[in-house]
Amino acid sequence: MAENRRFLLVRRPQGTPEESDFALEASDIPVPPPGGLVIRNRFASLDPAQRGWMDDAESYMPPIPLGDPVRATTVGIVHASDNPDFAVGQWVMGLNALEDYSVAMPGGFTMAIDPDAVASPSNYLSALGAVGLTGYFGLLEVAKPRAGETLLVSGAAGAVGSAVGQIGKIKGCRVVGIAGGPAKCRRLLEDYGFDAAIDYKGKDHEALVAAIAEAAPDGVNMVFENVGGPVMEAEMFNLAHHARIVLCGLISEYNAPEKVGLRNLWQVLARRATIHGFLIADYAERFAEGGAQMAQWLAEGKLRMDEDVQEGLENAYPAFMRLFTGANTGKLVLKIS
Amino acid sequence: MAENRRFLLVRRPQGTPEESDFALEASDIPVPPPGGLVIRNRFASLDPAQRGWMDDAESYMPPIPLGDPVRATTVGIVHASDNPDFAVGQWVMGLNALEDYSVAMPGGFTMAIDPDAVASPSNYLSALGAVGLTGYFGLLEVAKPRAGETLLVSGAAGAVGSAVGQIGKIKGCRVVGIAGGPAKCRRLLEDYGFDAAIDYKGKDHEALVAAIAEAAPDGVNMVFENVGGPVMEAEMFNLAHHARIVLCGLISEYNAPEKVGLRNLWQVLARRATIHGFLIADYAERFAEGGAQMAQWLAEGKLRMDEDVQEGLENAYPAFMRLFTGANTGKLVLKIS
Numbered sequence: 001m002a003e004n005r006r007f008l009l010v011r012r013p014q015g016t017p018e019e020s021d022f023a024l025e026a027s028d029i030p031v032p033p034p035g036g037l038v039i040r041n042r043f044a045s046l047d048p049a050q051r052g053w054m055d056d057a058e059s060y061m062p063p064i065p066l067g068d069p070v071r072a073t074t075v076g077i078v079h080a081s082d083n084p085d086f087a088v089g090q091w092v093m094g095l096n097a098l099e100d101y102s103v104a105m106p107g108g109f110t111m112a113i114d115p116d117a118v119a120s121p122s123n124y125l126s127a128l129g130a131v132g133l134t135g136y137f138g139l140l141e142v143a144k145p146r147a148g149e150t151l152l153v154s155g156a157a158g159a160v161g162s163a164v165g166q167i168g169k170i171k172g173c174r175v176v177g178i179a180g181g182p183a184k185c186r187r188l189l190e191d192y193g194f195d196a197a198i199d200y201k202g203k204d205h206e207a208l209v210a211a212i213a214e215a216a217p218d219g220v221n222m223v224f225e226n227v228g229g230p231v232m233e234a235e236m237f238n239l240a241h242h243a244r245i246v247l248c249g250l251i252s253e254y255n256a257p258e259k260v261g262l263r264n265l266w267q268v269l270a271r272r273a274t275i276h277g278f279l280i281a282d283y284a285e286r287f288a289e290g291g292a293q294m295a296q297w298l299a300e301g302k303l304r305m306d307e308d309v310q311e312g313l314e315n316a317y318p319a320f321m322r323l324f325t326g327a328n329t330g331k332l333v334l335k336i337s
Numbered sequence: 338m339a340e341n342r343r344f345l346l347v348r349r350p351q352g353t354p355e356e357s358d359f360a361l362e363a364s365d366i367p368v369p370p371p372g373g374l375v376i377r378n379r380f381a382s383l384d385p386a387q388r389g390w391m392d393d394a395e396s397y398m399p400p401i402p403l404g405d406p407v408r409a410t411t412v413g414i415v416h417a418s419d420n421p422d423f424a425v426g427q428w429v430m431g432l433n434a435l436e437d438y439s440v441a442m443p444g445g446f447t448m449a450i451d452p453d454a455v456a457s458p459s460n461y462l463s464a465l466g467a468v469g470l471t472g473y474f475g476l477l478e479v480a481k482p483r484a485g486e487t488l489l490v491s492g493a494a495g496a497v498g499s500a501v502g503q504i505g506k507i508k509g510c511r512v513v514g515i516a517g518g519p520a521k522c523r524r525l526l527e528d529y530g531f532d533a534a535i536d537y538k539g540k541d542h543e544a545l546v547a548a549i550a551e552a553a554p555d556g557v558n559m560v561f562e563n564v565g566g567p568v569m570e571a572e573m574f575n576l577a578h579h580a581r582i583v584l585c586g587l588i589s590e591y592n593a594p595e596k597v598g599l600r601n602l603w604q605v606l607a608r609r610a611t612i613h614g615f616l617i618a619d620y621a622e623r624f625a626e627g628g629a630q631m632a633q634w635l636a637e638g639k640l641r642m643d644e645d646v647q648e649g650l651e652n653a654y655p656a657f658m659r660l661f662t663g664a665n666t667g668k669l670v671l672k673i674s
Contacts (some may be wrong), residue, residue, distance in 0.1 A: 052603075060607045228602060247606045263598030265565060266389075268614045269584045270397045275612040277605045 004029045006069040007098035007316040013054055016255045016324065019317045021054075022070070029101050032082040036105045037092070041076040043309075044098055045125040046320050046332040051254045060279055069097035070316070073130060074336070075113060075121045076102070091115050093124050098316050100336060109284075117295060120307075126159060126331035127298055127305035128291040130280050134248060135163030135224075136290045137283040140171075142276045143222040143244045147172030150216045152235060153194075155226030155251060157184035159305070159331035162192045163294075164224045166303050169193050173222075176215045178231055180326050187329075191304060200231050208234035222246070228253045229260040236267040243273040255324060306330025313337075341366045343406040344435035344653040350391055353592045353661065356654045358391075359407070366438050369419040373442045374429070378413040380646075381435055382462040383657050383669040388591045397616055406434035407653070410467060411673070412450060412458045413439070428452050430461050435653050437673060446621075454632060457644075463496060463668035464635055464642035465628040467617050471585060472500030472561075473627045474620040477508075479613045480559040480581045484509030487553045489572060490531075492563030492588060494521035496642070496668035499529045500631075501561045503640050506530050510559075513552045515568055517663050524666075528641060537568050545571035559583070565590045566597040573604040580610040592661060643667025650674075 003026040011021045032038050053064045053071055064071050075093040078086050083106050086092065094110035096102035104110045115121040118128065126132055138160075139145060151168040155161040156177025165188065168175040176196045177188040185197035196215035200208055212220070212234060219240030225232055228250030239245075245268075253259050262268070268275060283290070297303035308328040310319035313336050322328040340363040348358045369375050390401045390408055401408050412430040415423050420443050423429065431447035433439035441447045452458040455465065463469055475497075476482060488505040492498040493514025502525065505512040513533045514525040522534035533552035537545055549557070549571060556577030562569055565587030576582075582605075590596050599605070605612060620627070634640035645665040647656035650673050659665040 059603075247602065250603055250606065253603065259600040259603075261598050261600030261602050263596040265584065265598050266396075266587055266590065266596075268612065269587065269616070270614065272614045272616055272619060274614065275605065277607065277609045277611065279606070279609055282609060 002029070003027065004099060004101045005313050006100075007313060008069050009054055009064050009066060012056055012066070013051070015257050017051065017054065017317075017320070022317055024314060024316070029079075030103050032080050033103060033105070035083050036103060037078055037083055037086050037110070038080040039074070039076040039092055039094065039096060039102045039104050040079040041074040041096060041100060041102055041336045043075050043122040043125055044334045044336055045073040045129060045131070046323060046334055047131070048249055048251045048254060048323055050320070060281065069099045072096060072098050073109075073125060074102065075124050086112070091121060093129070098313065098334070098336075100313065118298075122307055122309060122333045122335075123298075123305070125333050126307050127163070127294045127303065131159045131331050132163050132294050132305060133283065133287055133290045134160050134280040135167055136294060137280060137286065138246045138248050138278050139164050139167050139222075139224060141283070142246045142278055143224065145171045145173050145222060148174070149221035150174045150176065150218060150240070151222045151224065152176045152178070152212065152216060152220040152238070153224045153226070154178045154231050154235065155249065156188055156194065156197070158226060158328075160248065161224070161226055162188075162330075163303070163305060165194050166192050170297065170302055174216070176212070176220075178212075178227070191306070205230060205234055209237045212238040219243070224248060225250075227251055229256075232262060233260070233264055236262070236264050239267060239271040239273050241271050243271055245273055245275045246278050247275050248278050251323070307333050309333045309335050311335050339366070340364065341436060341438045342650050343437075344650055346391055346401050346403060346405060346407050349393055349403070350388070350592075352594050354388065354391065354654075354658070359654055361651060361653070366416075367440045369417050370440060370442070372420050373440060374415055374420055374423050374447070375417040376411070376413040376429055376431065376433060376439045376441050377416040378411040378433060378437060378439055378673045380412050380459040380462055381671045381673055382410040382466060382468070383660060383671055384468070385586055385588045385591060385660055387657070397618065406436045409433060409435050410446075410462060411439065412461050423449070428458060430466070435650060435671070435673075437650065455635075459644055459646060459670045459672075460635075460642070462670050463644050464500065464631045464640065468496045468668050469500050469631050469642060470620065470624055470627045471497050471617040472504055473631060474617060474623065475583045475585050475615050476501050476504050476559075476561060478620070479583045479615055480561065482508045482510050482559060485511075486558035487511045487513065487555060487577070488559045488561065489513045489515070489549065489553060489557040489575070490561045490563070491515045491568050491572065492586065493525055493531065493534070495563060495665070497585065498561070498563055499525075499667075500640070500642060502531050503529050507634065507639055511553070513549070513557075515549075515564070521663075528643070542567060542571055546574045549575040556580070561585060562587075564588055566593075569599060570597070570601055573599070573601050576604060576608040576610050578608050580608055582610055582612045584612050584614050588660070644670050646670045646672050648672050
């Protein structure tokens with residue numbers, strides 16, 4: 001490969017991203033800046049958060065500049081190095097972009113990884129990456145589960161949700177998942193060991209409230225929220241007193257020009273619940289600790305993390321859209337090369 | 338007085354209460370049940386929470402039954418007693434109703450009070466009552482202010498809000514209040530010692546966001562929320578990282594058939610803020626401790642609690658409506674006799 005293909009953001013999406021919001025262009029392979037690296041990306045993580053970075057809105061990270069490649073966490077191999085701590089051929093992960101080759105400066109998110117410790121280097125984008133660790137730290141450090149409590153997970157068949165539910169089971173909780181469609185609900189029960197699964201599709205507000213009440217007859221002690229919107233609103237009517245809600249994602253809202261939000265805040269007040277805005281970046285210093293525990297659970301067979309690996313940088317757009325159509329069946333990963 | 342006038346709820350309000358939702362009827366003065374009391378009510382507290390109790394909806398208290406008098410905290414004098422712990426003529430407070438005489442059973446919320454410890458027995462419904470203690474425990478135990486932090490209070494000229502702001506000043510915070518109209522904003526600065534006051538009236542979302550940003554240039558570390566709706570939405574765009582939001586009231590929503598809620602939950606997530614549903618009832622066992630501190634601050638001139646005392650049970654409806662028109666100028670109290 002003599003060129004660097006790059007998946008560029010060329011227009012800010014209005015609502016659902018369109019293919020023409022992006023362009024695949026080729027440029028020369030970069031050379032390392034002083035003290036820096038060039039990484040040949042092998043796998044890239046595709047995540048709902050990337051949709052937020054495409055907007056021109058203040059957030060926890062600056063927007064992706066127009067004309068730049070779409071920011072993404074990748075794993076890859078050092079292609080060229082001007083840094084004595086990183087040798088050519090070494091595996092690394094970092095916050096790079098959807099492109100064949102990324103320039104990286106050690107000191108940011110870039111870190112060495114050991115591909116022999118896992119079944120596939122892509123595991124560093126799933127169980128041992130931000131996704132798995134979002135479930136790990138969000139549940140254990142924010143919700144602080146106690147054995148016997150009921151945990152409700154939305155977006156439960158997704159990468160974060162399935163990790164959260166399985167960790168909840170490891171901690172002795174009753175785990176109820178909400179997902180879209182019978183196939184996902186079956187996976188919750190059969191693949192991930194949830195105690196109950198609720199298909200939100202085809203259910204209006206009252207039906208969804210009733211389904212949660214049936215699956216959580218003593219009320220919900222913890223909500224791990226990945227979805228927002230009407231699903232979250234229905235959850236709020238089933239809170240136990242002093243419930244803890246980990247607000248981790250709002251995927252139902254990201255492409256919506258009019259946000260639904262949370263119309264029934266009164267339920268939060270009356271149940272004395274707490275809502276905790278949560279970003280995994282706050283736990284960056286503890287990634288090694290969390291990754292080691294996740295790797296152990298994987299090895300022991302206590303944790304299963306499915307990956308939905310899509311092939312080819314040229315398929316970045318349809319691959320990314322799988323997040324929003326619900327087509328992905330596990331942590332969505334793009335195999336770049 | 339040979340009869341017991343009672344302000345009854347005869348129809349559940351749809352949105353804003355109408356006068357015909359209530360009826361003032363007279364019945365005989367009750368006699369104490371075994372072990373119980375009859376209290377001659379002197380002052381009653383009028384609070385936004387009463388509007389919620391009028392709905393036929395599950396909440397932290399059962400709805401007021403149709404045909405029953407409107408539930409209210411009152412202070413009064415024991416008129417008749419079948420309980421050795423309470424003597425006729427003694428002052429008590431408790432959760433009773435808008436009526437001349439209430440039957441009460443000691444063991445619930447009924448407790449003896451000392452009218453000589455305060456300027457007026459009505460102080461037990463304001464600074465030393467649920468209202469003042471809502472500010473006291475909500476701020477000190479939930480938000481946990483640190484000196485130098487910025488505290489934003491909505492409904493700041495109200496009874497809870499003005500207490501919160503003054504306690505924030507006692508604790509060394511920068512205190513910004515949001516209220517409706519220039520007169521209330523002037524009171525925040527001149528009477529209650531707030532550092533800045535924002536008049537939300539006539540401001541659209543962008544203008545309100547900008548006004549808060551100007552008053553809280555380093556962001557808001559704590560929000561004490563009494564209002565909800567568009568005011569709360571504007572606040573969320575000015576949160577400092579890890580801001581604590583005490584969700585104490587949502588008065589803008591109580592009469593609204595369509596709830597606005599919180600459409601921009603993303604701000605809560607991105608700032609890693611926490612929202613804490615708060616009810617003062619959870620602190621009932623610490624009322625004496627909080628009341629003693631509030632009484633001391635009152636006596637030292639560090640705290641001022643205005644009361645808006647309306648006269649006569651026959652005026653219960655227009656008096657109650659002052660809460661929703663914003664006409665009240667302090668803790669709203671109805672003088673019954």
